[in-house]
Amino acid sequence: MGKLYVNPKKKLSTISPEIYGHFSEHLGRCIYEGLYVGENSSIPNTNGMRTDVVEALKKIKIPVLRWPGGCFADEYHWKDGIGPKESRKKMINTHWGGVVEDNSFGTHEFMELCRQLGCKVYINGNLGSGTVQEMSEWIEYLTFNGISPMADLRSKNGREEPWTVEYFGVGNENWGCGGCMTPEHYANEYRRYQTYVRNYNHDKPIYKIACGANVDDYNWTEQVMRIAGPFMNGISLHYYVHPLGWQEKGSATDFDDTIWYLTLNKALKMDELITRHSHIIDKYDPDKRVGLIVDEWGAWYTVEPGTNPGFLYQQNTIRDALVAGITLNIFNKHSDRVRMANLAQMVNVLQSVILTEGDKMILTPTYHVFDMYKEHQGATLLDSYIETSTIGVEEENMVPNLHESVSMKEDGTITITLNNLSNTESYPINSIFADTIISSVEGTILTGNMHDYNTFQNPNVVSPVSFTQFTANDNCIDFTIPPCSIIQLTITTK
Ligand code: AHR
Numbered sequence: 010m011g012k013l014y015v016n017p018k019k020k021l022s023t024i025s026p027e028i029y030g031h032f033s034e035h036l037g038r039c040i041y042e043g044l045y046v047g048e049n050s051s052i053p054n055t056n057g058m059r060t061d062v063v064e065a066l067k068k069i070k071i072p073v074l075r076w077p078g079g080c081f082a083d084e085y086h087w088k089d090g091i092g093p094k095e096s097r098k099k100m101i102n103t104h105w106g107g108v109v110e111d112n113s114f115g116t117h118e119f120m121e122l123c124r125q126l127g128c129k130v131y132i133n134g135n136l137g138s139g140t141v142q143e144m145s146e147w148i149e150y151l152t153f154n155g156i157s158p159m160a161d162l163r164s165k166n167g168r169e170e171p172w173t174v175e176y177f178g179v180g181n182e183n184w185g186c187g188g189c190m191t192p193e194h195y196a197n198e199y200r201r202y203q204t205y206v207r208n209y210n211h212d213k214p215i216y217k218i219a220c221g222a223n224v225d226d227y228n229w230t231e232q233v234m235r236i237a238g239p240f241m242n243g244i245s246l247h248y249y250v251h252p253l254g255w256q257e258k259g260s261a262t263d264f265d266d267t268i269w270y271l272t273l274n275k276a277l278k279m280d281e282l283i284t285r286h287s288h289i290i291d292k293y294d295p296d297k298r299v300g301l302i303v304d305e306w307g308a309w310y311t312v313e314p315g316t317n318p319g320f321l322y323q324q325n326t327i328r329d330a331l332v333a334g335i336t337l338n339i340f341n342k343h344s345d346r347v348r349m350a351n352l353a354q355m356v357n358v359l360q361s362v363i364l365t366e367g368d369k370m371i372l373t374p375t376y377h378v379f380d381m382y383k384e385h386q387g388a389t390l391l392d393s394y395i396e397t398s399t400i401g402v403e404e405e406n407m408v409p410n411l412h413e414s415v416s417m418k419e420d421g422t423i424t425i426t427l428n429n430l431s432n433t434e435s436y437p438i439n440s441i442f443a444d445t446i447i448s449s450v451e452g453t454i455l456t457g458n459m460h461d462y463n464t465f466q467n468p469n470v471v472s473p474v475s476f477t478q479f480t481a482n483d484n485c486i487d488f489t490i491p492p493c494s495i496i497q498l499t500i501t502t503k
Contacts, residue, residue: 029069069383133181135180
């Protein structure tokens with residue numbers, strides 16, 4: 010019997026709600042069609058935003074949304090996306106499919122989307138091909154309350170009041186699509202650009218995020234922290250799970266046992282990456298002032314057959330639910346340093362929580378994981394440990410059979426999220442709570458066969474159901490977790 014030990018008396022770090030953040034880029038059908046259909050669309054919308062999608066996203070409590078990229082950010086010139094829509098510049102989206110970007114979704118529309126979602130704002134500025142002046146004027150346009158050229162322009166465009174911008178990224182992937190820079194060069198550019206990201210609202214200073222490393226480029230983190238550490242609030246990290254590698258990637262729906270375990274093994278690598286990058290950050294920031302911001306993560310497969318390769322549209326199976334479940338558990342456990350994370354990408358792109366087709370919408374298995382994990386947002390991580398055995402097909406791609414994290418909310422309610430990584434075996438679990446008497450338990454389970462996914466014809470193949478097959482006595486809860494499963498338990502104590 011696998012034992013899960015929870016110590017409710019040992020409270021660790023606060024799980025920042027922003028760890029459950031999302032990312033929306035001008036890429037494929039994420040913004041256009043997925044989130045924004047325009048005011049004149051026959052698809053029900055509020056100020057152009059799809060009502061069905063916004064309502065579904067509100068249910069999972071989106072804490073923060075990153076925009077406009079990604080690689081798109083370092084080619085985006087924000088002034089192209091303001092003013093009367095008919096006179097906005099039409100341009101080529103060179104990164105993503107070479108399609109026409111008509112700029113009908115710009116600053117005002119993004120801020121309206123965040124208003125409807127009730128989430129914080131994370132804007133990624135253009136350092137790669139933009140100027141310091143352009144970045145500084147965007148901040149003025151967004152946040153300055155008073156008389157100034159940009160505040161005047163904003164009010165001419167219909168918005169008198171400034172907005173609040175909580176997070177601002179100074180460039181994206183500047184080691185690659187954001188300008189192919191060396192870390193030393195970027196760090197110096199970062200220092201210059203961030204100087205002009207002014208805090209016009211002293212009560213709500215902008216949290217400035219420096220471009221961080223690609224996967225395991227530890228030298229990038231070292232150099233950027235050394236040169237620019239004192240000038241930032243956060244540094245990013247990007248890591249995608251490509252089962253077969255960057256070139257071939259692998260199918261989202263067609264995979265065998267070996268690739269199942271290989272994918273989960275790669276998802277687990279997030280733990281090592283955070284640990285090693287954090288060690289470097291600790292050297293320059295022992296007080297943990299600087300947050301590690303994993304602002305792009307998720308599974309990235311070969312595009313669905315017959316779709317535009319530049320649109321990165323992929324399906325989402327129960328395997329993705331486990332990639333999400335494992336990764337979010339890892340973020341919870343590193344919440345002393347990880348302050349925000351943004352799944353790539355919200356709708357119709359990589360590991361999306363929602364897929365749309367015309368006026369239809371489906372929720373993916375990953376959506377349901379975010380729903381089941383939402384009680385962790387703002388809760389306190391508890392000390393927990395689970396006994397595991399090692400499973401898999403290939404020696405070098407083994408994984409633990411079980412993976413967990415546990416938190417406590419302010420009212421004392423405990424949330425356990427437990428994953429079974431096996432695609433064949435179920436495991437009996439004996440959870441033991443130190444010095445605690447259990448009062449009530451409620452559960453939810455997401456499970457299925459390893460290839461299961463939701464389609465527009467069958468939208469509920471993978472959906473969560475209530476989980477009641479447990480026994481609770483004194484300080485123990487016993488149950489069996491089926492293969493390919495995620496269980497969430499909500500526990501109150503006496
Ligand atoms: O999410 C897709 C792309 O992946 C982003 O635009 C870029 O930042 C990363 O390489």
